[in-house]
Amino acid sequence: MKRFCYALDLKDDEALIKEYEHWHSSEHGWPEIKKSIKDASITSMEIYRTGNRLFMIMEVDEDFSAERKAAMDAENPKVQEWEELMWKFQQPLPWAKDGEKWILMNRIFDLNA
Secondary structure, eight states, X not given: XXXXXXXXXXXXXXXXXXXXXXXXXXXXXXXXXXXXXXXTTEEEXXXXXXXXXXXXXXXXXXXXXXXXXXXXXXXXXXXXXXXXXXXXXEEOOTTOOTTOOSEEOOOOOOTTO
C-alpha cells in the first residue's frame, strides 16, 4: 500500500469554503466521483482543511497509476463536470504549473524511519 499527500488552496472566501465543504459531505458528494476514485485503485482518501489550505491523504493499491487515473478522468464526463464545479472554489498554489491543481507533497519526516 502506498500513500500520497497533496495540497491545494481554496479561494479565501468563507461562503465558497462552506459550499466546498457542502459538496464534500457524505450526503452531498456525487456517487459517480466516489466510484471513479475507487475504480482507479485508490483505497482511501481523506481531505483536511486549515484556513483555505487543503491537505489530501490518498492510499492506493499496487495497481495505481497517476497517469491512468488522469486518463480515466479525462474520459469521464461526470468527473469533468465535477472538476469544473470544483474550480469555482479552488485556486492553484503559487508554485503550481498552468492547469495544475493538487500538488504532490514530499515527505520530509517519518517517525518510524
